[in-house]
Amino acid sequence: MIPNQWYAVLDSHDVPSGRPVSIMRMGERLVFWRDGPGKVACVRDTCPHRGAALSLGRICESNVECPFHGFQFDSSGKCRLVPALGRITPPPKVLAARSYPVREAHGWIWIFWGEAIDNLPPVPYFDDLDRLFSYATFPYPWNAHYTRVIENQLDVMHLPFVHYNTIGRGGRTIVDGPISSLEDETISLWVYNRKDDGTPARRPDEIPPTHRAPQIYFRFPNIWQNNISPDFRIVAAFAPVDEKRTVLYLRTYQRTVRLPILRELFNGIALIGNWYIARQDKSVVETQEPKRSDLHIGEHLVGGDGPVILYRRHRRALLDAAGIPEKP
Template sequence: MQLLDAWYVVALSSAVVADRPTAVQFHGQNFVLWRDTDGQVGVLPDRCPHKGASLSSGSIRNGQISCGYHGWCFGRHGQCSSIPAQHTGEPMPHRAQTRAIPAREAYGFVWIWWARDPLASLENLPPLPEVGPLPEDADPTWRHLEGEVVWQANWLRVLEAFMDLTHAPFVHSGSFGAMAADQLMPEEHWVRGDSLYERVLAPRDRHYRADQGRGLRAWFNSDAKESPDDTSAGAGVQHIQLWLANVSLVRVVFGDFQISLCTAHVPMADGQTRNLWRHFRSFLRTPLADGNARGRVDRFMAEDQRVVETLTPLHPDLEGRGDLLLASDAMTLGLRKLLREKRSAGLLL
């Protein structure tokens, strides 16, 4: 399934650098990403129109992508600027160009506009989704990490998993879900435009901060300690939000103890999804705690992955004939209704 006329995240901004091209698979197609001399991201199909060589196997020359086969150079708008084998003064062939994909950067990600009609005018595109709240990367009161993991599952199945509340006590029983009640009902839920949100009261994993601070307390005691009278040690609040096409945000708030996990679920092929994640924490901001924090995210992802990769059929049941959904599945119900509306409008294929 593909959602059309939508902004998708396809890469972490940090992964697209100035000195080499980056290959990305998206909806079964291959693209090349790079930065020009102004630092702007270019996105083109990963195929040179000359003889079909992979542009991502080439190099960057003066801010342009250069094909490694015959050296043809392309700017980020898709035009060919140089054909080394061409005679000096000879006009550039009309077909010496390729289709540029509109790209933007925000929230630490690279986004592309996936158009229903690639030949239509793309001058007045809608704005990017307003993802957040998220800390600024330079905010000294937060520490952030990035990573990625590929799941063998359809991207819409993965989207649903990141919005699902009631699996936590079972899928994550060996980690943060051990403190969760079997019945987790949203305190608030809404669908606005292409975004879905729910808020739930969440029990605190009392071992989390202690584990992150283990071995570091002697140096960072002021940042790691908890007072017995700290009211944040009880129930907290978990905020879950999704922005179509493919970004989710989970925020866990226990007073000064806050974690945000923003994830882009990139559809690679029909049964393969690349999860690009950015993790923020408000405590133990020393780099020495990064290994533990990264291990926590990896474990959380792996717990979900083991289950989501078993789901059948490959695509979610938009009609509701095969799944038995309950009131606690409010976010899943809301997403599937929204997808049915997109399908009726010709925007979901």
């Protein structure tokens, strides 16, 4: 995982009020809870005293209380109370749980995975999703590394095969381009698939410039948008669980149907359709070897893989900058 970035790791509804929840993310067991006013906190779900799961405890005011000996920890991981020493005695500083900065925005819970710094950047999102949009979200667990799940959403060659009876109907197997660019930590992708008429695929530099908006946006490190139409979008968050698992959060946004019950009904039906399409992807992506993607994993890429290559290159550049070498 690329360090020092905001990752959307949960939907807001995943963390209820009144009790801590234990969730595996970023290769670690984490505990999330809401304090009195509802602000979300996140620390490693292992008590620094003797290793019990903090998530089995309860929330005391703003703190999480360990179920074993009642030590309390605040949202920064600092120990606030050791009952056995007495309320009057300051807890030893060494008793600190590893914490992560948390933001709740756009209906997601984000953690800043890395070293806590003073001036945290804003969470990355899509400015064009205004308040007129409503949405529904579906968490979909995959047995795949998050890089493979992301790459699948940048892969335009698979459409007529994996989705031959859904979004890839029509046998448009030739992939002209595709055009992809990277700016402001965002990959924009334009798709030019067509039927094979006996002419070869055109390279990106053979495609005339366009003013049309990209179909796909991917914002590092883990959110994606499919710009289906001005009023209908699909957004995904790729929440890394560990080296072999990812939760793909699928979310449909629309601003055509606004009446409350109809709106929920429409959003729910749209979500079922997208779950079906994602299920087609999942069955293939889970078989990919090696599990984790990187620049040099022995694959033989072709022209249509351009957006995947762009993703891999930029991810590798960010990892190199963080001093994380490519694993053999």
